[in-house]
Amino acid sequence: MLIRKGTDIKSSDITDEPCYLRRREFIQLATGAMIGALAAGTAEAQTPLPNIAKHTVTTDEKVNSFQEITSYNNYYEFGIGKNDPQRYAGKLTTSPWTVKIDGACAKPADYHLEDLIKPFELEERIYRHRCVEAWSMVIPWVGIPLASVVKRAEPTSKATFVEFTTVLRPKEMPGLASGGLNWPYTEGLRMDEAMHPLTLLAVGLYGNTLMNQNGAPIRLVIPWKYGFKGAKSIVRIRFVEKMPRTSWVEQNPDWYGFYSNVNPNVSPVRWDQSREKRLPGLFATRKTLMFNGYADQVQSMYAGMDLKRYY
Numbered sequence: 001m002l003i004r005k006g007t008d009i010k011s012s013d014i015t016d017e018p019c020y021l022r023r024r025e026f027i028q029l030a031t032g033a034m035i036g037a038l039a040a041g042t043a044e045a046q047t048p049l050p051n052i053a054k055h056t057v058t059t060d061e062k063v064n065s066f067q068e069i070t071s072y073n074n075y076y077e078f079g080i081g082k083n084d085p086q087r088y089a090g091k092l093t094t095s096p097w098t099v100k101i102d103g104a105c106a107k108p109a110d111y112h113l114e115d116l117i118k119p120f121e122l123e124e125r126i127y128r129h130r131c132v133e134a135w136s137m138v139i140p141w142v143g144i145p146l147a148s149v150v151k152r153a154e155p156t157s158k159a160t161f162v163e164f165t166t167v168l169r170p171k172e173m174p175g176l177a178s179g180g181l182n183w184p185y186t187e188g189l190r191m192d193e194a195m196h197p198l199t200l201l202a203v204g205l206y207g208n209t210l211m212n213q214n215g216a217p218i219r220l221v222i223p224w225k226y227g228f229k230g231a232k233s234i235v236r237i238r239f240v241e242k243m244p245r246t247s248w249v250e251q252n253p254d255w256y257g258f259y260s261n262v263n264p265n266v267s268p269v270r271w272d273q274s275r276e277k278r279l280p281g282l283f284a285t286r287k288t289l290m291f292n293g294y295a296d297q298v299q300s301m302y303a304g305m306d307l308k309r310y311y
C-alpha cells in the first residue's frame with residue numbers, strides 16, 4: 001500500500017500523522033473491520049480496496065468502530081429504525097451497478113461503477129459525520145473527490161446545481177412503505193459545493209468496499225452538512241440549471257433546507273442543533289461546531305448569505 005504524505009486540502013485542522021503511525025493504525029482498523037463484519041453476522045462480502053493513495057485525517061477525535069458505523073444508520077428505504085438498514089439492506093444487489101451522468105454537460109455517459117472510479121486515485125478521508133438528529137460519529141471513508149467526476153463530464157455554463165438520484169428497488173427495499181419520503185431519494189448540491197475538495201464520492205469504509213447499510217456501492221459524503229445530504233446508493237448524477245427539489249425539502253421545507261450546513265445557531269428541525277451526542281455515548285454533551293468543524297475550508301462559499309434564512 002502506498003501511503004503518501006500531504007494533501008491539497010488547506011487547513012490547520014488537518015493533521016498529517018507520521019506514515020508509520022498511520023500505517024499501523026490503518027492495519028489495526030482493517031483488522032477491526034473484518035472482526036466487525038463477522039460480529040455483525042453479515043453475509044455480504046466486503047472487498048478490500050487495495051490502492052488507497054492518500055490518507056487525510058481531518059480530526060484528532062477517536063474514530064468510531066466498524067460495528068458502530070454499520071449498526072446505527074439512516075437508510076429509510078430499509079426502514080426507519082436505526083438497526084433496520086443493517087438487518088435488511090443485505091437484500092440490495094449492488095453488482096453490476098451503473099451510474100448515469102447527464103444534464104447540462106458536454107460528456108454525458110452511463111458508467112459501470114468500475115469505469116466511473118478507475119481513472120482516479122482512491123483516498124481515505126477521516127471525517128466527522130453529523131446527523132440532523134443530533135448524533136455524530138467519526139468515519140474513515142474511502143472514495144474519490146466528486147470534483148474529479150464532475151470535471152470529466154465537462155459541465156456547461158448552465159450547470160448551476162447537481163442533482164443526485166438514488167436507487168429505487170421496491171422488491172429489495174422493505175422500508176419503502178413506512179419511510180414516507182418521496183422516492184426515489186434525491187439530493188442536491190450547488191456547483192461550488194460539488195466541486196469542493198472535501199466533497200467525496202465514497203465507495204469504501206475502513207479500507208473495504210461499503211456495506212449496503214452505509215450506501216453501497218457509491219454514496220455522497222459532505223462533511224460540513226447534515227447527514228441526509230449524503231445520498232446513498234447513487235444511480236444518477238445530473239447537472240441542472242435550477243435548484244433541485246430534494247426529497248427532504250419536499251417532505252418538510254420548514255425543517256429541511258436545501259443547504260443544510262451544520263449550524264449550532266439555527267435549529268429548524270426539532271432536535272437542538274447546538275449540541276450533539278457522539279455515538280456510542282448516550283447524551284448530547286458535545287458542542288456542535290459551525291460547519292461541523294470545517295468552517296475554515298468552506299465558509300467562504302457562503303459569504304454574504306443569511307445562514308438563518310438559507311439553512
Ligand SMILES: Nc1nc2c(c(=O)[nH]1)N[C@H]1C(S)=C(S)[C@@H](COP(=O)(O)O)O[C@H]1N2
Pocket residue numbers: 072073074075076077129130131132166167185213214215226227228229230231232233
Ligand atoms: N438513499 C438514502 N440515502 C440516505 C438516507 C436515506 O434514508 N436514504 N439517509 C441519510 C441520513 S439522514 C444520514 S444521517 C446518512 C447516514 O449515513 P450512514 O448510515 O452511513 O451513517 O445517510 C443519508 N443518506
Ligand SMILES: [Mo]
Pocket residue numbers: 074130131132133226227228
Ligand atoms: Mo441524518
